[in-house]
Amino acid sequence: MSDRAALLKPPEPFVPNETTETPANPHRLPRTVIPVRYDLTLRPDLDEATFTGNCTTTVEVLTATNTIVLNAVDLEIDEVHLEGLDGTRLHPELVALDSETERLTIELDAIAEPGTWHLQLHFRGVLNDKLKGFYRSTFTDGDGNEQVIATTQFEATDARRAFPCWDEPDLKAVFAVTLVVDPGLAALSNSAEIERTETDDGKVAVRFADTMKMSTYLVAFIVGPLEVTAPMDVDGTPLRVAYPKGKGHLTGYALEVGAFCLRYFADYYGIAYPGDKLDLVAIPDFAFGAMENLGCVTFREVLLLVDPERVTQPELARVTEVIAHELAHMWFGDLVTMRWWNGIWLNEAFATFMEMLATDAFRPEWEQWTSFGLARSAALDVDALRSTRPVEYPVVSPEDAEGMFDVLTYEKGAAVVRMLEQYLGAEVFRDGIRRYLARHQFTNTETTDLWDAIEEASGEPVRRIMDSWIFQGGFPVVEVDLVDDGGTIRLTQERFGYAGDLGGDDELEALRGTRWAIPVILTISINEVLTVERVLLEGDSVDVPVVEEIDFVLVNTEGTGFYRVRYAPDLLAALATRAATALSPIERYGLVDDAWAAVLADQMTAAQFLDLVGSFAAETDLSVWQRIIGALGALDRLIDGEPREVLRERVRALLHPALDRLGPAPAADETDRDRQLRGVLFEALGTIGNDHNVGDRARALLAESHRGTDVDASLVAASINVIAATGSAAEFEDFVARFAAAPTPQEELRYLSALADFDDPELMQRVLAMSITDQVRTQNAPYLLRRALSNRNQGSLAWFFIQDKWETINERFPSNSIVRMLEGIRTMLAPEVASTVFAFFETHEVPQGDKILAQHLERLEVNVALRAREAERFARSLT
Known part of the structure; x- marks a missing residue:
């Protein structure tokens, strides 16, 4: 990157199904030899942070060759040979590791003819501290002693750091894992333990059942001083939680959620869980949030171990969502896997969509799809930029694959999947998903395979619609107006962008001309009677005739579309006057969210926006208030001095009535969302509003909590942030101490972040x-x-x-x-x-x-x- 223009240059358009499997790509393996089965034995030394291993890989030689190329990095290769079924043994003349391409090349002393062979490899490695590959994690036990765990994180391309392998998702194989460990240590892998024998050197060899045919990035093995709950039988699947010693009291909620999700997904997908057991494993050091290793799912502690009585609603919801997300992958990702990393978006987007469905079924009162508005806003915010990218784009190198894990892959991807589901209907959409999984189980797919299956189930042009959302970046704003003397609602689309982003040169003018196949759901009110219509807006505009004068029109009903809406002034006024009574919370959220985006696009002033949100004083929904408060925080950064003090007064005047309606403490019959709203309003008043009375109350509440008084977790978390915003050196020291001694992972992060x-x-x-x-x-x-x-x-x-x-x-x-x-x-x-x-x-x-x-x-x-x-x-x- 040499200059600013290069940094902000829009990415090249993606050509669908463009392959990166070419001789010119040094990061792709040749297909002359492919794996069928790995018999892998590993001996980790936790004290020395090293490991040794041997692997017999059953391979199929497809084309006669004397060269075998596979993946390995940061390994020492000690011994190699290739053995045929007839006992023929070929030896290496050259064994070369290329750290740049992460390839291991073996040149043999003779030609291996097509057929089945066994590749024997002995190797050594280091348990690294980079939280990838086979790595070292530590925790301090109840006696103050440091304990060490050896664990894995292989997605996207790090299985090659633990053992030489064909580390590409379409080269699926069966894995038979044996871990040789010290007595007394837990040993876990993808499948059930089937044998435990003592070795000559006093260690224990733990052998696991064969896995199903799967990709290398889903392999897992964990060794260390972990404890494991008793198995819970979930329709024949043993479900357990593994955790660092001393934290067993935090496992019950994960078991409850895990059991619900296993049953929910088996029913939704119409296919039984594909593994022979399921362990949910809490890892003290973990770079990702969680990882969907088949049968052995790993998590950050804060996303698995939880005391439901001591956490806020978002903290508990996040644990629920992450468990649901990873278990959704057992089918969508593990059983059916993308062919190459350009398709990782589909794994992650669909699992994000499914986490919302499952969590909504588990706790309907949380209104998950309303909460999802915040995540969709984050995706819209990125996708409005010139430098956005298509959801699916060519992936060449391991760095490219790592860069796929972002808000566009997860949140935009999930949002466009949700948009399609709501346009087609939930049952029709599910029929297409079932058809896709049944057709492709144990194999690999391209994105278009899913669209084709849903298209067959629905009869709608699914591939044409979705290609416009997946293979080009950005999104539209749908402009809404009345024409023909009020007899027609005209919907017009153009690409949305922030101020200055889409103007100037030819390249940006071309971006402005981008068009989408937009599945629009709109609500029309005539004489107070509401009708819902579905329209596919594919060109510049589409007309929707109306037979009588309308009261109002709402475009993007229930906020399921991934686009913004811009109404003609009179239509916006008609909608705004009815927002409190006629619109659902997510639809009101959309009005605020689109208005703030209009400020960034220089189509509304900050003052106009502040006046608009002032009309939401009677608002009662958590998500709407979160969006308003987020924008108020952004406005607060624009000004200083006297104007800032005036803004603070406006904030206090807007928020205090809403907080007063809720009261100072939760009522017995209060919903979880209202409990959280109290904390959100309280925190905003103490920070953006700079309300000194709130600051005093925050200190009193936190002191009560520390004395053991039962204070609502949402108010405790809010108080921590209020105090930090105006805190003293003594309060800082107190927070440092409480971070170090926190009894739960959630409390540890609250104090650390503050x-x-x-x-x-x-x-x-x-x-x-x-x-x-x-x-x-x-x-x-x-x-x-x-x-x-x-x-x-x-x-x-x-x-x-x-x-x-x-x-x-x-x-x-x-x-x-x-x-x-x-x-x-x-x-x-x-x-x-x-x-x-x-x-x-x-x-x-x-x-x-x-x-x-x-x-x-x-x-x-x-x-x-x-x-x-x-x-x-x-x-x-x-x-």
Whole structure:
């Protein structure tokens, strides 16, 4: 990346089904020899952080050859030979490891003829501290002793760090794993333990049943001082939770959710669970949130181990969602797998969609699809940028694969799947999913295989619709107007973009002309009678005739479409006056969300937006308030001095009545969402509203909680953040101590994250220094720095720290977390600081997240432009 223009250049359009399996791609393996079965034995040494292994891989030689090429990296190869079924043994003349392409090339002393052979390999490796491959994780037990776990994380391309293999998703095979471990240690893998024997050196060889045919990235093995719950029988599947010793009291909820999801998905998919057992495993150090290894799903502790009585509703919902997401993968991803990494979006998007369906079925009162509005907004925010990408795009290298794990893969992908499901109807859509899974089980697919199956089930042009959403970036704004003297509703589409992003040169004018096949669901009110219609908007516009004068029209009914809506002024006014009574919470959410996007697009002023949300004073829904408060926080960053004080007064006037309606503490019959809303309003009043009375109340509530008084978890979590925003050095020290001694993973993260909010440069320097020490786990440190970057007054200190410690950060933190940490640069609104951000990334790369980094930088430009455009006129409007 040589200059700013290159950073923000839109990606090239993706050609559907374009293959990356060519001789010119050094990251793809030849298909002359392919694996059928791995008999793998591993001996981890937890004290020395090393392991040895041997593997007999049954292979099919498809074309006569004397060269075998497979994947390996960071391994020492000690012995190799190839043996035929007739006893013929071929020896290597050359064994070469290429660290750049992560390939192991074996040149044999004779030609291997087509047929079945056994490749014998002995190798050694290191249990690394990078949280990928076969790696080392630690925790401190109840006696204060450090305990070590050896565990795995192979997605996308890191199985090759644990054993030589054909590490590509379409090269599926059966895995037979044996782990040789010290007595007394737990040993887990993908399938059930079938034999345990003592070895001559006093260790125990634990052998596991053969797996189904599956991809290398789904293999898992874990060894260490873990405890395991008694198995729960779920329609014949033993379900357990494995956890670091001493945390068994936090496992009950995961078992409840896991059992529900196994049954829910087996019914939805129409196929029994494909494994022979299911372990949910809590890992102290984990780079991802969780990983769908067949039968042995691994999680961050905070996303599996939970005390339901001590967490907020979002914390509990997040645990539920993540368990549901990973179990959805047992079928969609594990049983049927994408052919290559360009299709990973489908695995993750569909699992995200299914997590919402399952969680909604598990706890309908949580209104999951309303909550999903926040996630969809995050995807829309990125997808509005020039530097967005198609959901599916060519993946060449391991870095490309790693960069696929972003908001467009998960949240945009899930949103467009939901849009299709609601347009077709839930039952028809499910029939297509069942058809797809039954047809392709144990094999690999392309994205279009799914669309074809749903198209067969529905009779609708599914592939044509979905290709327009998957193979091109961005999304439309649907403009709504009345024509023909009110006899026709005209819907018109154009690409949506933030101010300045879509104008100027020919390239950007071409982007403006992008069109989608938009499945529009709209509600029309005539004489207070509502009708719902479905329209496919494929060209520039489509007309919907109406027989009488309408009261109002709502486009994007129930907020299931992945597009924004812009109404003609009179239609918007008619809708706004009826919002409180005629619209559902997610539809009201959409009005606020689209309005804030209009501010960023310079189609509405900040003052107009503030007036609009002022009309929501009677709002009662959690998600709507969360969207309003998020925008108020952004407005707060635009101004200082007297105008900021006036804004704070407006915030207090808007939020206090809503909080007063809820009362100071939960009622016995109150919903979980109302409990959380109380915490959200309380926190916003104490931070954005700078309400000193709320600050005093927060300190009193937290003190009561520390004394053992039963204080609602939502108020406890909110109080922590309120105190941090105005906290003293003594309160900082208290938070550090409580972070270190927290009794649950959720409380540990609450106190750790809040440290980044203290508004004192010396305290911020302490937080920054902590982030690159063992005081903060490397899985958590990048997110602590991301929050520090977002500190309104001290964020620049965090940015200059990251610049100064760039090499240390990249060596220390998991590679997938670097670009996530950098999301905080979006808030560097001061032009002089923003310019240093751009200058830094002209000479520093994040190869595993270059597309996401470009989006962060462009979003920073949008925010800087917003401040330049709005700060003065917004300040004038307030004073």
